[in-house]
Amino acid sequence: MKLSGGVESALHCCVVLTSVAEPVPATRLAELHGVSGTYLAKQLQALSRAGLVQSVQGKSGGYVLTRSPKEIAVLDVVEAIDGREPAFVCTEIRQRGPLATPPEACAAPCAIARTMHAADRAWRAALREVSIADIARMVGDDYDGDVLGKVGGWLVSG
Numbered sequence: 001m002k003l004s005g006g007v008e009s010a011l012h013c014c015v016v017l018t019s020v021a022e023p024v025p026a027t028r029l030a031e032l033h034g035v036s037g038t039y040l041a042k043q044l045q046a047l048s049r050a051g052l053v054q055s056v057q058g059k060s061g062g063y064v065l066t067r068s069p070k071e072i073a074v075l076d077v078v079e080a081i082d083g084r085e086p087a088f089v090c091t092e093i094r095q096r097g098p099l100a101t102p103p104e105a106c107a108a109p110c111a112i113a114r115t116m117h118a119a120d121r122a123w124r125a126a127l128r129e130v131s132i133a134d135i136a137r138m139v140g141d142d143y144d145g146d147v148l149g150k151v152g153g154w155l156v157s158g
Contacts, residue, residue, distance in 0.1 A: 001123065006081045009035060010043045011135070014052065014077055018069045018136045019152030023062030028158050032151070043081060050080035069133035075124055077132070087123075088116035 013029050030040040044063055047053040052072055053063045065072065090113040094101045109117070140148055 001087045003078065004082050006039075006043045006046070007078050009033060009040060010047055010077050010081050011074065011132075013040070013044065013063070014047070014065065014069070014072060014132045015136050015139060016148070016151050016155065017053065017063065017065050018132060019148040020155050022156060023056040023060060023064050024155045025062040028155055029063065031158075032155065046080050047077070050076065052076060052080055065132070069136060070131050072132040073128045074130045074132070074135065075127035078127060086117065086120045088113070088120060090116075 012033055016029070016032065017024060026041050026044055027037050029044070030037040033040065044053060044055075048055055048063075051066055054066045055061070055063055090109065092103075092106060094110055095103055095106060136148060140146070
């Protein structure tokens with residue numbers, strides 16, 4: 001499975017937004033992650049449409065999480081950016097070609113479709129179990145010192 005690069009950027013934004021109590025401008029988030037503002041704006045708009053972040057207007061405006069990071073699953077972010085469609089779409093290849101199986105003999109999904117759908121369900125279940133708060137905690141564990149505190153300080157200093 002291949003996810004778009006927007007998923008990575010969106011996850012990073014959600015994690016760093018856990019480190020601040022005030023809105024962060026999109027330009028500041030883009031600068032932090034080394035991506036263009038227009039590119040990141042698309043990801044933030046998708047997160048906003050999904051109800052994961054909110055845009056706050058005004059001089060001190062920017063983006064904030066709409067709910068506790070414990071309540072935002074990684075899967076929520078993935079689906080906000082890349083959609084909810086399954087990774088595998090069966091096109092019923094078994095019904096084509098010189099040895100095609102008749103449609104009436106294809107009432108149940110084939111072994112390949114069953115395997116791919118099971119893998120998709122397992123992948124989604126695994127991402128549903130990990131929250132943005134879990135990732136923020138893991139990021140903190142990965143570094144010496146308060147890395148998210150430093151990030152939060154940088155985000156609001158600009």
